[in-house]
Amino acid sequence: xxxxxxxxxxxxVLLFVCGLIAGVLGDRYLSMLKVNAKTAEDxxxxxxxxxxxxxxxxxxxxxxxxxxxxxxxxxxxxVRDRYRPEMVKIKDEQIERVxxxxxxxxxxxYDRLVAEREQRFHEQEERDRKxxxxxxAEHRAxxxxx
Numbered sequence: 001x002x003x004x005x006x007x008x009x010x011x012x013v014l015l016f017v018c019g020l021i022a023g024v025l026g027d028r029y030l031s032m033l034k035v036n037a038k039t040a041e042d043x044x045x046x047x048x049x050x051x052x053x054x055x056x057x058x059x060x061x062x063x064x065x066x067x068x069x070x071x072x073x074x075x076x077x078x079v080r081d082r083y084r085p086e087m088v089k090i091k092d093e094q095i096e097r098v099x100x101x102x103x104x105x106x107x108x109x110y111d112r113l114v115a116e117r118e119q120r121f122h123e124q125e126e127r128d129r130k131x132x133x134x135x136x137a138e139h140r141a142x143x144x145x146x
Contacts (some may be wrong), residue, residue: 039124041131044069063142070135 048069052062095114102110 039131040128066135066139070132070139073132 048062048065051057051065057065099107099110
């Protein structure tokens with residue numbers, strides 16, 4: 001009887017260790033699949049920090065850099081807005097061409113895929129708009145403190 005108890009205990013420990021290993025490996029695999037998307041605000045913050053540290057920018061230069069980046073972003077946005085109708089037309093043509101090669105069973109899933117991508121695009125635009133508003137408010141507050 002004593003031998004059976006030790007065997008049961010050893011099998012229990014072995015089962016526990018196998019479960020632990022499977023859990024660690026599964027977690028590691030899933031964490032590798034996770035997308036770590038950065039926002040435009042993250043890239044801007046990283047760029048500003050790199051400029052500040054590598055070039056030893058003064059606080060006044062950092063504020064000037066922020067103004068330059070804001071103005072450049074506004075110029076990019078103006079160009080994008082000007083060409084947006086043409087880009088939308090090209091994108092719509094691409095969608096129709098892709099649909100033309102799909103089977104009737106594939107088309108609903110493709111429509112969902114396109115809708116999901118559009119949703120993510122609009123969410124990113126909204127995040128960017130809010131970040132711009134926040135930055136503008138910070139600039140106004142900083143200008144008011146001078």
